[in-house]
Amino acid sequence: MVEAVNKLIRELRRRKVFRSTGIYITGGLIFIEAANNILPAFDGPEWLFKVITYAVIAGLPISIAVAWHFDFTAEGILSDEEVAKREEIRPAELGSRKKDFAVIGLLAVALSFSLFMNFTRQGGSEVDEIPDPVSILIANFDNATGESIFSGTLEQSLALGLEGAPFITSFSRDTALQLAEKLKPGSTLDGPSSQLVAVREGIKLVLLGYIKPDGTSYLLGVSALNTETNEEVANSEVKAKDRAGVLSAIGELATDVRKELGDVSADGIDDARETFTAGSLEAAQLYLEGKDLSNHGNDELAIEKYKLAIEIDPKFGRVYAGWANSADRLGQKDESQEAWDKALELLDSMTEREKYRTLGNYYLSTTGNFTKAIESYNQLLARFPADDASYNNLAVAYFYNLQFPEAMEAGRKALSIYPKISMYRGNYALYSMYAGDFTASIEIADSLIADDPDFYLPFLARAVSLAMKDTTDKADADYQAMAALNAQSASIAALGRADLLLYQGKAGEAIALLDGSIESDLAAKYRYLAINKLITRARAQKLMGNKGGATASLEKALELSPSAAQRALIGLEFVEAGNYTKADNVTQPLKHMLQAQARSWWSIVHGESLLAQGEIVPAVDELNNAIGLADLWRARLAKGKAYLKADYYAEALADFEACLERRGEATAILLDDQPSINYVPELYYWMAQAQWGLGMKEAATSSMEIFLAHRAGLTDPMTEDGRKRLAQP
Numbered sequence: 001m002v003e004a005v006n007k008l009i010r011e012l013r014r015r016k017v018f019r020s021t022g023i024y025i026t027g028g029l030i031f032i033e034a035a036n037n038i039l040p041a042f043d044g045p046e047w048l049f050k051v052i053t054y055a056v057i058a059g060l061p062i063s064i065a066v067a068w069h070f071d072f073t074a075e076g077i078l079s080d081e082e083v084a085k086r087e088e089i090r091p092a093e094l095g096s097r098k099k100d101f102a103v104i105g106l107l108a109v110a111l112s113f114s115l116f117m118n119f120t121r122q123g124g125s126e127v128d129e130i131p132d133p134v135s136i137l138i139a140n141f142d143n144a145t146g147e148s149i150f151s152g153t154l155e156q157s158l159a160l161g162l163e164g165a166p167f168i169t170s171f172s173r174d175t176a177l178q179l180a181e182k183l184k185p186g187s188t189l190d191g192p193s194s195q196l197v198a199v200r201e202g203i204k205l206v207l208l209g210y211i212k213p214d215g216t217s218y219l220l221g222v223s224a225l226n227t228e229t230n231e232e233v234a235n236s237e238v239k240a241k242d243r244a245g246v247l248s249a250i251g252e253l254a255t256d257v258r259k260e261l262g263d264v265s266a267d268g269i270d271d272a273r274e275t276f277t278a279g280s281l282e283a284a285q286l287y288l289e290g291k292d293l294s295n296h297g298n299d300e301l302a303i304e305k306y307k308l309a310i311e312i313d314p315k316f317g318r319v320y321a322g323w324a325n326s327a328d329r330l331g332q333k334d335e336s337q338e339a340w341d342k343a344l345e346l347l348d349s350m351t352e353r354e355k356y357r358t359l360g361n362y363y364l365s366t367t368g369n370f371t372k373a374i375e376s377y378n379q380l381l382a383r384f385p386a387d388d389a390s391y392n393n394l395a396v397a398y399f400y401n402l403q404f405p406e407a408m409e410a411g412r413k414a415l416s417i418y419p420k421i422s423m424y425r426g427n428y429a430l431y432s433m434y435a436g437d438f439t440a441s442i443e444i445a446d447s448l449i450a451d452d453p454d455f456y457l458p459f460l461a462r463a464v465s466l467a468m469k470d471t472t473d474k475a476d477a478d479y480q481a482m483a484a485l486n487a488q489s490a491s492i493a494a495l496g497r498a499d500l501l502l503y504q505g506k507a508g509e510a511i512a513l514l515d516g517s518i519e520s521d522l523a524a525k526y527r528y529l530a531i532n533k534l535i536t537r538a539r540a541q542k543l544m545g546n547k548g549g550a551t552a553s554l555e556k557a558l559e560l561s562p563s564a565a566q567r568a569l570i571g572l573e574f575v576e577a578g579n580y581t582k583a584d585n586v587t588q589p590l591k592h593m594l595q596a597q598a599r600s601w602w603s604i605v606h607g608e609s610l611l612a613q614g615e616i617v618p619a620v621d622e623l624n625n626a627i628g629l630a631d632l633w634r635a636r637l638a639k640g641k642a643y644l645k646a647d648y649y650a651e652a653l654a655d656f657e658a659c660l661e662r663r664g665e666a667t668a669i670l671l672d673d674q675p676s677i678n679y680v681p682e683l684y685y686w687m688a689q690a691q692w693g694l695g696m697k698e699a700a701t702s703s704m705e706i707f708l709a710h711r712a713g714l715t716d717p718m719t720e721d722g723r724k725r726l727a728q729p
Helices: 002-014 017-041 046-069 080-089 094-125 153-162 173-183 191-201 243-260 264-268 281-295 299-312 317-329 333-345 352-367 370-383 388-400 404-417 422-434 438-451 457-468 472-483 487-503 507-524 527-543 547-559 564-576 580-591 596-612 616-629 633-645 649-661 663-668 677-693 697-709 717-727
Strands: 070-073 076-079 134-138 168-170 205-214 217-226 232-240
Touching: 017 046, 134 153, 134 173, 134 191, 153 168, 153 173, 153 205, 153 243, 153 281, 173 191, 191 205, 205 243, 217 243, 232 243, 243 281, 281 299, 281 317, 299 317, 317 333, 317 352, 333 352, 352 370, 352 388, 370 388, 388 404, 388 422, 404 422, 422 438, 422 457, 422 663, 438 457, 457 472, 457 487, 457 663, 457 677, 472 487, 487 507, 487 527, 487 677, 507 527, 527 547, 527 564, 547 564, 564 580, 564 596, 580 596, 596 616, 596 633, 616 633, 633 649, 633 663, 633 677, 649 663, 649 677, 663 677, 677 697, 677 717, 697 717
Parallel strands: 134 168, 134 205
Antiparallel strands: 070 076, 205 217, 217 232
């Protein structure tokens, strides 16, 4: 057997089959690579490249057969018998070996060329060859069928299909409709209104689509208009045999438009249905109705729509994600988790963008795993660098992870794609505020208020920043302007005004303002806001010496099911009241939560409790543990107090100075955009204590004077101690 194989190999060598086959493969590879790169440049059809590839493959066995029977020589094509006779009378030539080397060289060149082309296509395409971001706004389809089932669903599915391209970003149609209403009340997102919005927001393309009956079939088309030149830059028309085929037809339209806009990745899409993951138009329409209800705060009805959509299409993953978010907002945690479990189970049924968006949303809003949320959004943006919404969510994740510079950078990138979106600009003003750059926050807010005076966020950012610069009259004016916008902004403004009054030491006025506002919040079901106001009222009552009233406010807040961080603030108030058992009972659930920030808050409360009871070393250990979990502003303040009580004045001052540098974080101590600057004055009291301990009399006097300026007219123990210290020679 071995001898037979060796004999065959010798015969193949003698007949030069190996050499001929190598030359053929080399030439074939070069030919295929050349066709793959040249044909697209001349708009060659895809079928031609396939024909060339199949022809090269089919020619291989033919070339082997020819090489077995014939040889190409300088004297022409000779049969193998003639070649054998000549070799009997003429020894092998040195040129034969040279030819072998030549074949090897050609193979090496072909392999290198093939590897180079594949590497540049695969490795470089994701970074170097992605076109600049293209922003699009999809106008309402012109529906000539009279069938309402197509309203809204076609636009949504087209957006999903187009966003398969890494450089395309679809402007929110909900936002566009709101802008169209402002430009002209009663507007819809028809072609002219969409073009007006696009020009106002700097959107590059408007997509105009239609669907019309064609016998028992449907004819669908879409064209893309450049908003600057009004020129058509892409268009496509397809036919759907029946209603069931409409979503697939939309997928085909999306693929065609992507190709015309320069998306090379669209060439690999064979199944147009991959671009939309709903199994039916009915399910898609119900999902959109639920989403709209949720956006307008009606989560109960939204869940009913989501359930109906799932009955029609049980594998529609995004519906479960929407259901989970609505259930979570309603406080139905078990139901929310069940819906999330199903959404995560169906990740493979989603488009790539949907998958990462769903994961990011889950980590960000449900588990509080901000590190994983950051990871998911970064993975998405590496593949789809034009996704403005993901940059915005990435900024939020960085913000909650206490990475404020990174939050500002991600927010800046979102703005670079859509520089006029009010939400992005308002968030950027808040990030500047949290980072302690109050001047920048005011400047950004000024610009946004001039462009969008009906949006509350810049008023909030500017009011807080002005207050931190002690321009309290202007801050109060901003809160009053904010209160005139709508019911929810009025509620936040009421908290802001009460917080501002308490910051100024006007505790009685703060209580009077909060009393009426809390009742309004409870009637309007603004539970979270009501809890924050009850905590603020308890702080004001404590400063007025009304301990019973403060306890009653805290107990009322507990009845409303506070969040983890709100529980921590309630626990801290009980610690200051000397009720350590109550503080521990209130915050004990936080100790066992997975979220690092929740456990950090528990350690802060427990550390403060230990410190108040004279257990200094365990308190320092607990507070160091808190900072290790999440370096919150309130943890630094507590640790500084612990060092101060141990007479470690330098260490205490270092923590207090860090708090002063990071006082932007105390402007909304729960990182919830709800003002809490009344926590800041206390910092100056503790700084003064540390400075006195170090013999820094002048600095200590200055710090204590700042503290007392914020506590004028109050007689709480800290204020009395401060006055005594200033009176000492």
